[in-house]
Each structure stands twice: as C-alpha cells, then as structure tokens.
Amino acid sequence: NGGANDAKNIRIKLVLLGDSGVGKSCIVLRFVRGQFDPTSKVTIGASFLSQTIALQDSVTVKFEIWDTAGQERYAALAPLYYRGAAVAVVVYDITSAESFAKAQYWVKELQKRGSSGIIMALVGNKADLQEKREVSAKDGMEYAEKNGMFFIETSAKTADNINHLFEEIAKRLPRSPS
Numbered sequence: 001n002g003g004a005n006d007a008k009n010i011r012i013k014l015v016l017l018g019d020s021g022v023g024k025s026c027i028v029l030r031f032v033r034g035q036f037d038p039t040s041k042v043t044i045g046a047s048f049l050s051q052t053i054a055l056q057d058s059v060t061v062k063f064e065i066w067d068t069a070g071q072e073r074y075a076a077l078a079p080l081y082y083r084g085a086a087v088a089v090v091v092y093d094i095t096s097a098e099s100f101a102k103a104q105y106w107v108k109e110l111q112k113r114g115s116s117g118i119i120m121a122l123v124g125n126k127a128d129l130q131e132k133r134e135v136s137a138k139d140g141m142e143y144a145e146k147n148g149m150f151f152i153e154t155s156a157k158t159a160d161n162i163n164h165l166f167e168e169i170a171k172r173l174p175r176s177p178s
C-alpha cells in the first residue's frame, strides 16, 4: 500500500496533484529544504524528494514525495504516480476558482482509480494572497468534508501551515500495533 511500516519507522509514498502553477513544487521545497524560490521552474513530468519527520514516542515518518506536473500533456502519466500512493495531496490556489475546479477533478479521479484506503488532503495554497482570494475557506472545507478529506490552507511563501500539513497527514497514517 505504498508504506512499509513497523511500529516506529513509517515510510510513506505521497503524491501531489493539482493544476500547474498552484504551488505544489514550492510546498515541497518549503517542507524539505525550508526555502521559497519565487522563480521556481515548471516541473517536467514529475520530481521526487524525501523528508523525514519525528512524531511523539520516537516514531518517525519518512515521506517519499512525488511532485507531479499539472499540465494536460502529462495527465496520462498521473496514474503512474498516484497508483500505490498511500497519501494524495490535492492542491489548488485560493486565488483561482479554476484551480479549485481542477482539484475536484483530481479528487474524483483518485476516488475512481487511486489505492483503496488512500488518505487524501485538500490544500488551498497561496493563503498569503488574501486580497486576490477567489475560493473561500468555507467552500474548500465543505468540499473536503463531503469527500472525507483533511483540509488546510497554506502558504509556501510565508511557510504558514506547511509543516502542519505534513504533521497532520502523519497523524492520520495507519499504524501497526507496537
């Protein structure tokens, strides 16, 4: 199921999906390297990074992160990345209603073709751009709730809620009994 878990060391395959430009690569870079690069390059195909976090009771979670490209011409490749993933993070940009619609497409796709029991998170990124907001937090939250997803708004630019996102995912992972 994308995770080789013992009680203390959990390894988990996580895939990021969402429209091009919503900030997927910046979220990963912020989480893994603590950096924000405003000139970040467009992702070609997909890229891979990993990061380990420590939870309480000396439990560690190693995220193996597949950051996909959002462009249509790579859509056919997406199943290669989300198949076998234990966690899918679907990202939209709070300043783009269109990206929110695209996020809903990805959620349906995951429900149809993702691993059974896949943990899904819905992330509204660019929360620092409040004055340009097109998607209310309420709409994001209601959609997530309806679909059994964890919901959070983040900013890769200010780092707001980025670590929190991955910690909340880590807490929701199935554990083998210790």
Ligand code: GDP
Residues within 6 Å of the ligand: 018, 019, 020, 021, 022, 023, 024, 025, 026, 027, 037, 038, 039, 040, 041, 042, 043, 070, 125, 126, 127, 128, 129, 154, 155, 156, 157, 158
């Ligand atoms: P991706 O195509 O989803 O991987 O998007 P990128 O991570 O490449 O980001 C696309 C653009 O959005 C870049 O110009 C980033 O600088 C910008 N960006 C990403 N995250 C944020 C954010 O949280 N706030 C703001 N203001 N800009 C962001």
Ligand code: MG
Residues within 6 Å of the ligand: 024, 025, 026, 041, 042, 043, 067, 068, 069
């Ligand atoms: Mg990218």
